[in-house]
Amino acid sequence: MNLSLSKSTAPAAMPPVVWHGQEVQAAFTAYLEKADVGNQAAWTLFGLNVTATKARLARDFDELLVLEHIRGFTPLPHQVETARRVMQELHGRAILADEVGLGKTIEAGLIMKEYLLRGLARKILVLVPASLVLQWTRELNDKFRIPAYAQRNEWNWTQADVVVGSLDTAKREPHRSAVLEVEWDLVVVDEAHKLKNNRTKNWQMVNQIPNKYMLLLTATPMQNDLKELHTLITLLRPGHLGSRQEFASQHMANARQPRDAKELKSQLGHVMIRNRRRDGATNLPKRHVTAVPLELSPAERKLYDAVQQFLKQEYDERTALRRSVLPLITLQREICSSPYAAMHTLERMGKRATSESLRQRIAELMTLAQQVTTYTKVDKVLEMIASLDDKCIVFTEYRATQELLLYMLRKRGVSAVPFRGGFKRGKKDWMKDLFASKMKVLVATESGGEGINLQFCHHMINFDLPWNPMRLEQRIGRIHRLGQEREVHIYNLATRDTIEAHIVHLLQEKIRMFEMVIGELDYIVDDPKLSSKLEEKILEWSMTSESNGELVAKLEQYGDEWLQQVKESTTR
Amino acid sequence: MNPVPLRTKDERLRFCDAYFKAVGAPVVRALGNDYREYQLPREVDKELTDRPYYWMWVEKTNQDVPLTVLRCAFSDEALEQANRRLREAALDEAEQRGMTELERRFFRPPTAELITFGCFRLDKIYTSLEKRGRFACVAPESWNGAQPLIPWFLMNAIVSFRCDRVEQRFWSIAVCLHNGQVVFGFYDMIQNIRMQPVAPSALLSHSSAALGIEQACATACSAILTALERQSHEWADTARRRLDEEISQIELYYRSILPDAPDDEKPVIEAERHRKIRERTEQIGPRIEIDIRQMALVGLTERRSSPPSEGHDRDSRFRNR
Numbered sequence: 026m027n028l029s030l031s032k033s034t035a036p037a038a039m040p041p042v043v044w045h046g047q048e049v050q051a052a053f054t055a056y057l058e059k060a061d062v063g064n065q066a067a068w069t070l071f072g073l074n075v076t077a078t079k080a081r082l083a084r085d086f087d088e089l090l091v092l093e094h095i096r097g098f099t100p101l102p103h104q105v106e107t108a109r110r111v112m113q114e115l116h117g118r119a120i121l122a123d124e125v126g127l128g129k130t131i132e133a134g135l136i137m138k139e140y141l142l143r144g145l146a147r148k149i150l151v152l153v154p155a156s157l158v159l160q161w162t163r164e165l166n167d168k169f170r171i172p173a174y175a176q177r178n179e180w181n182w183t184q185a186d187v188v189v190g191s192l193d194t195a196k197r198e199p200h201r202s203a204v205l206e207v208e209w210d211l212v213v214v215d216e217a218h219k220l221k222n223n224r225t226k227n228w229q230m231v232n233q234i235p236n237k238y239m240l241l242l243t244a245t246p247m248q249n250d251l252k253e254l255h256t257l258i259t260l261l262r263p264g265h266l267g268s269r270q271e272f273a274s275q276h277m278a279n280a281r282q283p284r285d286a287k288e289l290k291s292q293l294g295h296v297m298i299r300n301r302r303r304d305g306a307t308n309l310p311k312r313h314v315t316a317v318p319l320e321l322s323p324a325e326r327k328l329y330d331a332v333q334q335f336l337k338q339e340y341d342e343r344t345a346l347r348r349s350v351l352p353l354i355t356l357q358r359e360i361c362s363s364p365y366a367a368m369h370t371l372e373r374m375g376k377r378a379t380s381e382s383l384r385q386r387i388a389e390l391m392t393l394a395q396q397v398t399t400y401t402k403v404d405k406v407l408e409m410i411a412s413l414d415d416k417c418i419v420f421t422e423y424r425a426t427q428e429l430l431l432y433m434l435r436k437r438g439v440s441a442v443p444f445r446g447g448f449k450r451g452k453k454d455w456m457k458d459l460f461a462s463k464m465k466v467l468v469a470t471e472s473g474g475e476g477i478n479l480q481f482c483h484h485m486i487n488f489d490l491p492w493n494p495m496r497l498e499q500r501i502g503r504i505h506r507l508g509q510e511r512e513v514h515i516y517n518l519a520t521r522d523t524i525e526a527h528i529v530h531l532l533q534e535k536i537r538m539f540e541m542v543i544g545e546l547d548y549i550v551d552d553p554k555l556s557s558k559l560e561e562k563i564l565e566w567s568m569t570s571e572s573n574g575e576l577v578a579k580l581e582q583y584g585d586e587w588l589q590q591v592k593e594s595t596t597r
Numbered sequence: 598m599n600p601v602p603l604r605t606k607d608e609r610l611r612f613c614d615a616y617f618k619a620v621g622a623p624v625v626r627a628l629g630n631d632y633r634e635y636q637l638p639r640e641v642d643k644e645l646t647d648r649p650y651y652w653m654w655v656e657k658t659n660q661d662v663p664l665t666v667l668r669c670a671f672s673d674e675a676l677e678q679a680n681r682r683l684r685e686a687a688l689d690e691a692e693q694r695g696m697t698e699l700e701r702r703f704f705r706p707p708t709a710e711l712i713t714f715g716c717f718r719l720d721k722i723y724t725s726l727e728k729r730g731r732f733a734c735v736a737p738e739s740w741n742g743a744q745p746l747i748p749w750f751l752m753n754a755i756v757s758f759r760c761d762r763v764e765q766r767f768w769s770i771a772v773c774l775h776n777g778q779v780v781f782g783f784y785d786m787i788q789n790i791r792m793q794p795v796a797p798s799a800l801l802s803h804s805s806a807a808l809g810i811e812q813a814c815a816t817a818c819s820a821i822l823t824a825l826e827r828q829s830h831e832w833a834d835t836a837r838r839r840l841d842e843e844i845s846q847i848e849l850y851y852r853s854i855l856p857d858a859p860d861d862e863k864p865v866i867e868a869e870r871h872r873k874i875r876e877r878t879e880q881i882g883p884r885i886e887i888d889i890r891q892m893a894l895v896g897l898t899e900r901r902s903s904p905p906s907e908g909h910d911r912d913s914r915f916r917n918r
Binding site: 037038039040041042043044045046047049050052053054056057058061062063064065066067068069070071072073074075076077078079080081082083084085086093094096112113116117143144145170232233235236237238259262263264265267268269270271 | 601602603604612615616618619620713714715716717722723726727729730731732733734735753754755757758759761762763764765766767769784788792793794795796797801810811814818822825826828829830831832833834837839843845846847848849850851852853854869872873876879880881882883884885886887888889890891892893894
């Protein structure tokens with residue numbers, strides 16, 4: 026907008042004028058009446074006040090003041106550009122839909138700070154998953170010097186100017202009433218894909234919150250249905266893509282296919298910004314992925330084979346009786362992790378066994394498990410960590426394996442801390458800080474999903490693999506993300522002639538997701554139909570394949586289908 | 598456009614030096630051009646450090662606490678050097694006193710702070726200046742008390758052109774109390790004249806003053822409005838159009854969902870529609886906000902009575918003679 030001070034030829038009506046500080050005149054009169062000869066420095070102070078005022082002016086509609094206010098990091102060009110566009114073109118109501126790890130938080134922080142500096146926002150509400158409240162609060166304070174306050178009780182909503190809290194808390198009474206009473210200037214919702222259904226409490230809550238500016242952050246603005254987009258946009262600009270019916274008839278060919286992709290995209294451009302890695306949004310340092318092949322010890326091999334035999338038998342029986350094969354998937358995955366992990370499930374199955382023969386078979390497996398005295402994978406990890414002159418994260422899917430690892434590491438005198446999804450957020454932060462400052466190893470059972478950033482670490486050992494590419498990517502994303510300045514090394518342990526070796530091959534070689542962009546996976550792997558079925562499929566293939574060759578062929582085919590989907594989604 | 602103030606470390610240093618001198622906080626240590634330690638009088642301390650409970654405790658219990666020393670580094674290097682020096686000094690002193698193992702482990706040396714644009718301390722100084730630098734009553738230093746002074750009423754204001762975005766101007770308007778002449782960009786014209794504080798009576802008691810403060814203020818305000826009316830308000834038109842469009846979209850949306858809503862929910866939905874329209878209007882609706890920040894009485898000697906027109910006043914085109 027060009028704000029020319031020159032006389033205009035075709036005058037547009039002058040907008041209303043609002044005066045502030047008219048009480049200054051009364052105060053000035055009082056000052057003159059009271060003052061004899063004023064403070065010697067009065068004129069200096071007067072002049073300094075002019076300087077301070079001029080220094081903080083928003084001299085231009087378009088310039089970003091925030092860039093002069095951040096210290097200790099430099100926002101990436103796409104982040105600055107996004108912040109600029111959100112304010113200038115999208116007028117402060119937008120979906121920030123960058124792919125995972127491109128820094129939506131930074132973009133939101135830039136926008137928040139800019140509005141604060143310009144006096145356009147004072148009361149700001151940031152709603153994030155409970156596990157991220159402290160992290161957001163910290164980042165806003167450290168990176169942007171925004172005095173953000175982590176919400177603790179119902180009074181905080183009104184007391185603090187910038188409040189970070191969780192949507193789950195906010196939607197419960199007495200918080201709900203408190204939040205809805207405040208005239209918020211800016212509302213930011215992280216993980217906004219939780220708002221894609223307008224019949225949920227989440228959506229209804231956010232729809233009720235008074236706001237002037239609003240940012241919705243999500244890497245997956247749409248997962249199953251184009252209508253989800255309409256629902257999100259209704260929070261920002263109701264009616265922007267027409268009514269629900271109009272949207273469906275004008276823009277949708279079917280639930281997943283837009284009628285005219287180009288047209289929809291250009292319409293979306295008014296409310297959504299999505300940066301993608303393959304558009305050159307960022308270049309991360311290289312990621313090295315290595316498979317570490319291992320040979321099971323005779324005792325371990327005996328156990329593994331016995332478990333496989335047991336699984337096959339059980340699988341046939343259960344599928345014949347249409348009973349759940351879920352425990353079998355668990356056992357299959359656990360036996361790949363460690364005998365320790367498998368023993369828990371075996372014990373449970375033993376207790377629930379309906380026949381004496383089954384109980385007997387399980388007891389035999391337990392005996393075999395107890396006979397394993399050296400753990401090939403654990404030994405390998407200890408060896409790898411000893412040769413590493415750097416911090417390292419070890420990921421496992423199982424608590425039992427985690428405890429075993431921690432025990433063995435400590436026995437060797439290696440400093441290590443645990444990390445679990447079940448930890449309260451304070452403990453998560455504490456463990457992270459301990460790992461950053463003092464410890465060599467972090468043994469984690471989950472990636473913390475939408476959590477914790479560990480860019481200071483450059484090595485990761487996957488003790489076992491999740492059977493889901495997205496989960497694996499989330500693990501890797503803990504260290505291989507924006508802010509990582511060095512190359513990272515990922516080691517996948519793969520015991521020969523076990524299903525694990527095939528999984529490693531599938532995830533690492535076939536799908537080669539490690540070299541692919543995650544943004545494409547956002548869409549595909551997050552498709553619940555695809556990922557929840559995957560575990561079941563793998564078990565089915567491994568149980569029903571007559572030969573190793575057949576299993577490999579099936580996995581290969583699955584990989585191909587996968588790649589096909591990726592291609593389709595990228596050209597979509 | 599004039600360079601924007603306080604964007605370089607040298608400017609910030611000069612600004613801080615001038616501020617602390619003006620509020621009577623002596624420099625107790627100065628190293629080169631980027632490090633200062635200022636000793637704060639109690640009143641200044643209260644304004645610049647955020648610790649009301651501490652002061653409550655000090656005052657309620659009549660404590661005699663030492664004056665705070667603010668350690669300000671104006672560059673990263675200066676900060677690093679200062680912190681190193683502070684650490685060594687504190688460690689030496691502690692060692693001489695004798696330290697237990699536990700004390701050593703939890704040893705926390707004092708640190709300096711980095712003064713950057715947008716830092717906490719500068720923000721505090723701005724707030725302090727808003728109070729201390731709001732009014733003045735001055736005449737040139739060269740005035741000997743005998744020459745007649747022409748009194749000018751000076752008003753500084755921030756003018757914000759606001760819709761969902763904002764652009765601001767610093768306007769300095771003066772009204773001559775003798776003849777009602779209005780001058781825009783006044784502060785910039787006189788800022789280089791060295792001034793001394795004078796008693797208001799020296800400027801106001803003359804019977805020749807045709808205008809009182811109240812009238813002068815009203816004149817200044819109406820001059821601002823006149824100047825604003827002459828400007829282009831394209832931006833406001835654009836904003837108004839966008840607001841209309843948003844409102845019609847909101848209306849469309851609620852028209853589409855109302856018929857299907859159960860009767861008992863209709864009033865709720867109506868209220869929601871009203872709220873959203875109100876919120877959009879508050880956000881986008883264009884307006885001009887004028888925030889009066891400072892006032893002063895400035896006496897100029899006869900020779901200066903029509904202010905110098907040379908110089909850097911970019912608002913001079915508003916001069917309204």
